[in-house]
Amino acid sequence: MPANLLGAHLPWSNRDQYLELILDLGLIPEVAFKANDLDNLDLGALDHFANRLRESDRQPTVHAPFFDLNPGALDPLIRQASLLRLTQTLQAADRLGAHLMVIHPGFDPWRYPDMEGLWVELAVSFFQELLAVELPGLCRLAIENIYEPTPDTLVALVDACDSPRLGHCFDVGHWNMFGQTALADWLARISSRLLHLHLHDNFGDSDAHLPIGQGNINFAALFARISEQPTLPSMTLEAHSPTDLELSCRQFKVRF
Numbered sequence: 001m002p003a004n005l006l007g008a009h010l011p012w013s014n015r016d017q018y019l020e021l022i023l024d025l026g027l028i029p030e031v032a033f034k035a036n037d038l039d040n041l042d043l044g045a046l047d048h049f050a051n052r053l054r055e056s057d058r059q060p061t062v063h064a065p066f067f068d069l070n071p072g073a074l075d076p077l078i079r080q081a082s083l084l085r086l087t088q089t090l091q092a093a094d095r096l097g098a099h100l101m102v103i104h105p106g107f108d109p110w111r112y113p114d115m116e117g118l119w120v121e122l123a124v125s126f127f128q129e130l131l132a133v134e135l136p137g138l139c140r141l142a143i144e145n146i147y148e149p150t151p152d153t154l155v156a157l158v159d160a161c162d163s164p165r166l167g168h169c170f171d172v173g174h175w176n177m178f179g180q181t182a183l184a185d186w187l188a189r190i191s192s193r194l195l196h197l198h199l200h201d202n203f204g205d206s207d208a209h210l211p212i213g214q215g216n217i218n219f220a221a222l223f224a225r226i227s228e229q230p231t232l233p234s235m236t237l238e239a240h241s242p243t244d245l246e247l248s249c250r251q252f253k254v255r256f
Contacts, residue, residue, distance in 0.1 A: 004028055006252065007061055007236040008245055012037045015049060021242055023056050025249050030236040031096065032063040038088045043095070050096045061196065061234060062093040062101045062139075070106030071130075072123030072157075074115075079126055082106070087133055094135040100196055100234060101139055102169045105154060108147045116153050124160045131163055142169035142196040149180040151189045158193050167195035173238070176204050176217050183218070187225045194229065199252065200238040211244045212237075212251040223256045 008022045010029040022029050031049075053060055069082040086103060093101045105123065112119050131141070143154055143166070151168075158166055168190040172183075179186060187194070201215030202208040212219055226232065237252065239245035 004057075004059060005232055005234050006249075007234065008249075009063070009236060009238045009240070018242065019049075019052070021245070023058065025246065027237070027249065028058040028060055029053070030061040030063055030102070031093075031098070033065055033089055033092060035065050035067070035085060038065070038085065038092065041088075041092060046092060046095055053097065060096055060098045061236060062089060062096065062098045064089040064101055064103045066104035066106070069104070071103070071126040072105070072107060072119035072121075074118070074122070079122065083126060083129060086130055090130065090133060090139060090141075091135065093139045094137045097137065098139050100142055102142050102144050102196060102198075102236075104146055105143050105148075105157070107153055109149065109153075110147075116156075120153060120156045120160065123157050127157070127161050127163075127166060131161070131165055138165065140165045140167065140195055142167055144169040144171050144174070144198065145179070146171070146174050147178050149178060151181060151186050155189055158190075167193040169196040169198060170194060170233075171198035171238075172217055172219075172222055173198065173200040173202050173207060173209065173215075176202055176215070177207060183221055184225060187222075191229060194233050196233050197226065197235040198238050199235055199248070209238055209240050209244075211239060211247040212255065214247075219251075219255055227256075 007028040007030045010018055011032045065085055069085055070078055071082050073079050090101060107119055201210040201212055201217050203215050237248045239248045
C-alpha cells in the first residue's frame with residue numbers, strides 16, 4: 001500500500017495522548033473535531049500540530065463535527081448553523097494542511113419520507129457555497145454514508161455538485177448496519193468519485209467499531225473491489241482504543 005494512504009481516527013482533544021502512537025504505526029491522523037473544540041480552538045496548538053505532521057511527512061485528513069448538523073435541512077437556520085460549523089472545520093483543516101475533510105450528510109430516510117429530492121436540492125446549494133469558501137489549500141470534501149439504505153441520495157448530491165473537490169467516503173461499518181444494496185453494487189455506483197474509506201467492523205446490529213476481522217464484514221470482498229480502483233482512495237482505521245487500533249493495523253496489512 002502506498003505511503004500516506006492509511007490513517008487512524010484521532011479526536012482533537014486526545015491528540016497529546018495518541019498522536020505519537022499513530023505516527024509510530026506508520027499511520028496518518030484523521031483529526032476529528034467536535035463543536036466545543038472549534039469554539040475553543042487554540043491556533044497555536046493547531047500550528048504546533050501541523051508542524052509535527054510536516055516533520056513526519058504526513059498529510060492528515062479531518063473529520064467534521066456531525067451532531068445536530070444537516071446540510072440539506074429544510075429549516076434555513078439549521079443550514080446556516082451547519083455552514084458555520086463546517087466552514088470553521090474547513091478553515092482548521094486548511095491550516096493543518098489536510099488533503100480531505102469527511103462530512104456526515106445528515107440525511108435520514110425516516111425523517112425525510114418522500115423528500116429525498118428536496119433534501120438533495122438544498123444540500124447541493126449548501127455544498128456549492130461551502131466549496132466556494134476561499135482558502136489557500138485545496139482540501140477536498142468526502143460525504144460519508146450513514147443511514148442510507150442505497151447510495152442513490154448521496155450519488156445524486158455528489159453528481160449534481162460535479163466538483164473535483166467533492167466525492168464519497170465509504171464507511172463499510174455503516175453500510176453493514178444500514179445498507180440494503182450489495183457491497184459490489186454500492187461501490188460500483190460511487191467508484192468514479194470515491195475519495196476515502198472508513199474501516200471498522202461490526203455484526204450489523206450496532207456501530208461497535210470493532211477491529212477488522214472481529215465482526216461479520218467481508219473485508220476480502222471490499223479490498224478486492226478497492227484494489228480495482230484506478231487510484232486508491234485514502235483510508236482510515238476507525239478504532240476507538242490503542243489496542244483495537246494496533247489489531248486493526250495488523251489485520252489490514254495481512255488482508256490488503
